[in-house]
Amino acid sequence: MALRLLVVVAAVVVVAAASCRAGLADPAVSALPGLPVAGLAVGFYKESCPEVEDLVLAEMRAIVEKDRTLGPAMLRFMFHDCLVRGCDASIMLKSRSNKGEQDALPSYGLRGYEEIEQIKAKVEAACPLTVSCADIIALAARDAVYLSNGPRYAVETGRRDGKVSAKFDADSDLPPPSSNIVDLKTYFSVKGLGWKDLVVLSGSHTIGSAQCSTFASDRLYNFSGKGMQDPSLDKAYAASLREECEPGLKNDTTPVVMDPTSPYEFDLSYYRHVYRDTGLFLSDQALMHDRWTREYVERMAAAASPDEFFADYAVAMTNMGRLEVLTGDSGEIRETCAAYVD
Numbered sequence: 001m002a003l004r005l006l007v008v009v010a011a012v013v014v015v016a017a018a019s020c021r022a023g024l025a026d027p028a029v030s031a032l033p034g035l036p037v038a039g040l041a042v043g044f045y046k047e048s049c050p051e052v053e054d055l056v057l058a059e060m061r062a063i064v065e066k067d068r069t070l071g072p073a074m075l076r077f078m079f080h081d082c083l084v085r086g087c088d089a090s091i092m093l094k095s096r097s098n099k100g101e102q103d104a105l106p107s108y109g110l111r112g113y114e115e116i117e118q119i120k121a122k123v124e125a126a127c128p129l130t131v132s133c134a135d136i137i138a139l140a141a142r143d144a145v146y147l148s149n150g151p152r153y154a155v156e157t158g159r160r161d162g163k164v165s166a167k168f169d170a171d172s173d174l175p176p177p178s179s180n181i182v183d184l185k186t187y188f189s190v191k192g193l194g195w196k197d198l199v200v201l202s203g204s205h206t207i208g209s210a211q212c213s214t215f216a217s218d219r220l221y222n223f224s225g226k227g228m229q230d231p232s233l234d235k236a237y238a239a240s241l242r243e244e245c246e247p248g249l250k251n252d253t254t255p256v257v258m259d260p261t262s263p264y265e266f267d268l269s270y271y272r273h274v275y276r277d278t279g280l281f282l283s284d285q286a287l288m289h290d291r292w293t294r295e296y297v298e299r300m301a302a303a304a305s306p307d308e309f310f311a312d313y314a315v316a317m318t319n320m321g322r323l324e325v326l327t328g329d330s331g332e333i334r335e336t337c338a339a340y341v342d
């Protein structure tokens, strides 16, 4: 009887946690953290390297003061680390035969490799062979948000670094900016992330920029392969984008800010843009094509305060930060984050 009760209770906990993850629960309820992951904890280094979070923040501050475009880059970096083989810093590994994650199409334009190494060197000097690169990536992403006036949420640490990096994984696990809502939800759900994680984490596009080549064809010049502008894109916004991105250029690296009203401010304006058809990517605008994600966009677009978004963001980043992590004796702690896999 006691065993049966235990099984029922365990099943309820698992279902509740899974539906919370999937974003199925009431938004108020889904603010509860999901099931903790063994080996991860806030303050994991409190005995072994108590100064790590201060060191990362100080270094991030110096990096962003020198070049503010690196803040958003470091936030994107965590997404690319975590969605591919989990948050294990495998994005830092190099391949001499161009078969690593760094060589994959979705890694195009990714920046932050040198900065992660720079932060790691500072941390190594204080606490040799103690803190993983995967944790540094997660802490740097949080500080990028914080230094853009976003929330300074608690970050779980205790991850260890992987030894495998494959181009194929990055090519297949990262959604392209041309994704529709069904594709986006699929890319996220295979990783255990739900619609709420999707719509909340997409709010990261409230800071930073994208190169013309990532959206100009889809949205301005060859929508659906028809040689025209995306009819759903706001006309005035499209006209301004056309001035920045010339037609016919294949690899146009011109950076275009994703949130023209406040490109370095972590705020609600991403949702206001998506609501007004001035989201940059098809994947941003796609959030309006699903009942649940649309309702969230609408609510955030109308919100007077970013509090709900900030609280949701902390939960969604925690969920992403738990993906397929290596803990305990798995993986390794390297002296430098980059290493050759072949």
Ligand code: HEM
Pocket (backbone or CB within 6 Å): 069, 072, 073, 075, 076, 079, 108, 109, 110, 111, 175, 176, 177, 178, 179, 184, 201, 202, 204, 205, 207, 208, 209, 210, 211, 212, 214, 281, 283
């Ligand atoms: C939902 C699917 C997503 C798609 C399709 C997507 C796609 C992209 C693309 C194509 C760029 C432009 C890259 C460039 O031109 O250099 C970009 C930039 C960016 N993405 Fe995403 N992204 C997604 C989700 C996320 C998530 C979950 C995060 C963070 C948690 C994120 C954070 C960023 C940031 C901060 C930038 C600006 C980078 C910079 O300024 O250097 N994105 N994204």
